[in-house]
Amino acid sequence: MKRILLLAAVLSLATAAGAADFKRADYVSRLQTCEAILQSMQLYPSSAIPADVLHRAKGLVIVNQVQVGFLVGVKDGWGVALVRKPGGQWSLPVFIKAGELSLGLQAGGKTVETVYVLMDESATRLLFQTRFKFGMDAKAVAGPHAAEAERSTPEFNAQVLVYTNVNGFYAGATVKTGTMSPLVEATQQFYQTRYGVPEMLYSDWVQPQPEAQELMNYVQRLAQ
Numbered sequence: 001m002k003r004i005l006l007l008a009a010v011l012s013l014a015t016a017a018g019a020a021d022f023k024r025a026d027y028v029s030r031l032q033t034c035e036a037i038l039q040s041m042q043l044y045p046s047s048a049i050p051a052d053v054l055h056r057a058k059g060l061v062i063v064n065q066v067q068v069g070f071l072v073g074v075k076d077g078w079g080v081a082l083v084r085k086p087g088g089q090w091s092l093p094v095f096i097k098a099g100e101l102s103l104g105l106q107a108g109g110k111t112v113e114t115v116y117v118l119m120d121e122s123a124t125r126l127l128f129q130t131r132f133k134f135g136m137d138a139k140a141v142a143g144p145h146a147a148e149a150e151r152s153t154p155e156f157n158a159q160v161l162v163y164t165n166v167n168g169f170y171a172g173a174t175v176k177t178g179t180m181s182p183l184v185e186a187t188q189q190f191y192q193t194r195y196g197v198p199e200m201l202y203s204d205w206v207q208p209q210p211e212a213q214e215l216m217n218y219v220q221r222l223a224q
Contacts, residue, residue, distance in 0.1 A: 022186045027095060028211045034062040034080045034093070035215040037113045041163060042222065048146035049117060049163055054223040059083040059118035059127070061134075061180070063098045066111050077112070081182070082219055083124045083201045090219045091201045092191065092208040094127070095183040117143060117161040128198050131179040134160045 038060075042048045065077030080093035116134055118124050126132040134140040143161030182197050193206045200206050208216060 022189045024190065027186065027190050030078055030095065031080065031093060031212055031215050033064055035218055037062055037064060038115060038218065041115060041165065045146040047165065049115065050144060050146045053117055053143060053161060057084065057117045057119060057223055058121055059124040060219060061096065061116040061118065063114045065098055081127050085202055090216055090223065092206060092212050093215055094187045094197055094200055096180050097183055098180045113165040115163045119161060120159050123159040127182060127201065131181050133179050
């Protein structure tokens with residue numbers, strides 16, 4: 001138990017890092033990578049998020065992670081979160097940190113690309129918290145793909161639908177602890193504002209930077 005608590009503390013410190021070493025070019029690259037992740041998922045019906053799911057979505061969280069381990073496992077990464085505003089327009093993306101530590105017999109390495117589709121307002125409000133975890137703070141299930149939606153009408157009982165692409169090999173049974181956290185200071189620096197996450201997501205007070213506009217436009221086209 002002490003080892004698990006120590007891992008949780010280390011993860012908390014790692015999650016808080018990021019604003020102090022803010023480099024704009026790195027965050028531009030993150031925006032581009034997250035757009036590429038979403039585009040790659042939409043290429044084929046076997047992996048694509050159905051149009052009806054995106055049409056009903058209240059928010060999207062796109063995460064890029066790398067997982068490596070031997071006995072102690074580390075899954076570290078970052079992403080962005082956007083929400084659909086009351087008028088139907090999608091917000092500017094805010095940056096997030098996503099990490100996980102695990103104990104147990106495990107080995108390997110893999111990249112994990114995940115899109116969380118937030119289906120109700122209570123799920124989007126988790127983005128305001130210092131730390132949150134889908135599946136614990138909101139009911140999350142694997143989402144239907146476009147190929148499945150062509151054969152039947154997908155269900156929308158879950159608060160969060162999860163879509164994942166995995167590359168590499170990783171094996172093991174583990175005890176896990178992990179969270180996501182908004183990178184508030186880094187996002188504020190990127191958009192040159194002092195507003196908090198709720199205002200950045202839901203108001204029109206913060207102007208999107210040109211580098212964020214492509215991702216915003218792509219999500220708007222997908223989810224209209």
